[in-house]
Amino acid sequence: xxxxxxxxxxxxxxxxxxxxxxxxxxxxxxxxxxxxxxxxxxxxxxxxxxxxxxxxxxxxxxxxxxxxxxxxxxxxxxxxxxxxxxxxxxxxxxxxxxxxxxxxxxxxxxxxxxxxxxxxxxxxxxxxxxxxxxxxxxxxxxxxxxxxxxxxxxxxxxxxxxxxxxxxxxxxxxxxxxxxxxxxxxxxxxxxxxxxxxxxxxxxxxxxxxxxxxxxx
Amino acid sequence: xxxxxxxxxxxxxxxxxxxxxxxxxxxxxxxxxxxxxxxxxxxxxxxxxxxxxxxxxxxxxxxxxxxxxxxxxxxxxxxxxxxxxxxxxxxxxxxxxxxxxxxxxxxxxxxxxxxxxxxxxxxxxxxxxxxxxxxxxxxxxxxxxxxxxxxxxxxxxxxxxxxxxxxxxxxxxxxxxxxxxxxxxxxxxxxxxxxxxxxxxxxxxxxxxxxxxxxxx
DNA sequence: GAGGATAGATACATGCTGGTGTCTATGTTG
DNA sequence: CAACATAGACACCAGCATGTATCTATCCTC
Numbered sequence: 001x002x003x004x005x006x007x008x009x010x011x012x013x014x015x016x017x018x019x020x021x022x023x024x025x026x027x028x029x030x031x032x033x034x035x036x037x038x039x040x041x042x043x044x045x046x047x048x049x050x051x052x053x054x055x056x057x058x059x060x061x062x063x064x065x066x067x068x069x070x071x072x073x074x075x076x077x078x079x080x081x082x083x084x085x086x087x088x089x090x091x092x093x094x095x096x097x098x099x100x101x102x103x104x105x106x107x108x109x110x111x112x113x114x115x116x117x118x119x120x121x122x123x124x125x126x127x128x129x130x131x132x133x134x135x136x137x138x139x140x141x142x143x144x145x146x147x148x149x150x151x152x153x154x155x156x157x158x159x160x161x162x163x164x165x166x167x168x169x170x171x172x173x174x175x176x177x178x179x180x181x182x183x184x185x186x187x188x189x190x191x192x193x194x195x196x197x198x199x200x201x202x203x204x205x206x207x208x209x210x211x212x213x214x215x216x217x
Numbered sequence: 218x219x220x221x222x223x224x225x226x227x228x229x230x231x232x233x234x235x236x237x238x239x240x241x242x243x244x245x246x247x248x249x250x251x252x253x254x255x256x257x258x259x260x261x262x263x264x265x266x267x268x269x270x271x272x273x274x275x276x277x278x279x280x281x282x283x284x285x286x287x288x289x290x291x292x293x294x295x296x297x298x299x300x301x302x303x304x305x306x307x308x309x310x311x312x313x314x315x316x317x318x319x320x321x322x323x324x325x326x327x328x329x330x331x332x333x334x335x336x337x338x339x340x341x342x343x344x345x346x347x348x349x350x351x352x353x354x355x356x357x358x359x360x361x362x363x364x365x366x367x368x369x370x371x372x373x374x375x376x377x378x379x380x381x382x383x384x385x386x387x388x389x390x391x392x393x394x395x396x397x398x399x400x401x402x403x404x405x406x407x408x409x410x411x412x413x414x415x416x417x418x419x420x421x422x423x424x425x426x427x428x429x430x431x432x433x434x
Numbered sequence: 435g436a437g438g439a440t441a442g443a444t445a446c447a448t449g450c451t452g453g454t455g456t457c458t459a460t461g462t463t464g
Numbered sequence: 465c466a467a468c469a470t471a472g473a474c475a476c477c478a479g480c481a482t483g484t485a486t487c488t489a490t491c492c493t494c
Contacts, residue, residue, distance in 0.1 A: 014476070038447055049477045050448090051268075058272060062279030071448050071483050086369045093314030093372070101306055152303045154382075155310070158375050165371075231450070255473060266451050267474085288457050288474050 014048045018056035026065050026076055027168060033078025079169045087166050088211055094159045098150025099195055099203050112149040116192050119145050127181045142188055231265045236273035243282050243293055244385060250295025296386045304383050305428055311376045315367025316412055316420050329366040333409050336362050344398045359405055
């Protein structure tokens, strides 16, 4: 269910390349949290000036991936266990709010449910194929579609930053364990059922149980 | 109830001045939504180069106050009525989540309640003095303290951007009308009561009624 | 003479400046 | 109406000034 959000800012080719490269370095986990590096490193790597790199750093600072220290450099913002709790709480709140709003527009409900069922089928296929990585991606996509169904640009964008942050945390922890895959699929189906039934309360409890089971075990 | 969040980034004196000036121009409503202006204008106004202005623009773009158009300039992001609904929904979700989490840490509850009661007393004083502007500020502060009580850095920051956005919308609409002041105070007291009683459901319904009454009338 | 503190020097990274090339939109001319 | 010229604005670059942390050599104390 595509819903219009702000497009990615296009600040120029060099700035975008610097942004993509730096973000990849941070999100891939190659740079440990707290690692200090400089604009010059990225600039040299890409063969560009420091100016576009600086722009990229500022954008990444706005996304909370970097923290710029005056006259020192940029540190990779570390993700802490306490923050994990924060991310999960925020995700819960956003998803619940999205469902709440969706249920207030009954005419949009069938399409949203169909969209979620399609996403679930894709995830099921990845599970059958034993592709854990694709499964995890489909999992993110499923929850993202729940939020998108709420049609609130602000929360959609905020949720995207949360997902990114969680991805960084999971990178350092273990990925999804194969034996939990069937449970995840079953719980996703249950989430869809509560939405279909207009059971806002039931969705909230099911979602909390779901997230608890996956990430807080 | 102070709770640590990220400090404002300090990118240098010139960049900060450019940031403050531009933000003031946008938030004060002097520049209408959709107005196009250039880096050079601000740079000339402050007597600095375009580079720090560019940094300020990027920060403001991250805050959704500006939209930078390549090779064209910066437009003031307009606030639309549909977005008003989005902002209110998001605010609701965040405040409810904060209370939910607060109620999960009973030992923090008394201090939080006392904090909210103090904020309410201040607001009451402004109402008695007939200072509508100070009343509105105290109102923002009250709701901000509810969110702060949830002690979730991520949602606290997000909520701050929401409040800013709402401020811009209210700037174009009417401010708080004096005859609604007593009702607002009564509803705030009721919100505190539901929190004190651990009535999460009651808080949600009371909050929704409260926000509906103020902003969606 | 040994050890530690301190002042100077060094390396490094940022913050900002001025300027160049390029792109977009606008106005002009045939 | 189309092609061209023009003006405005950005995207980027190279360089200078400034600030910070580190390293070193000297000095003082014991």
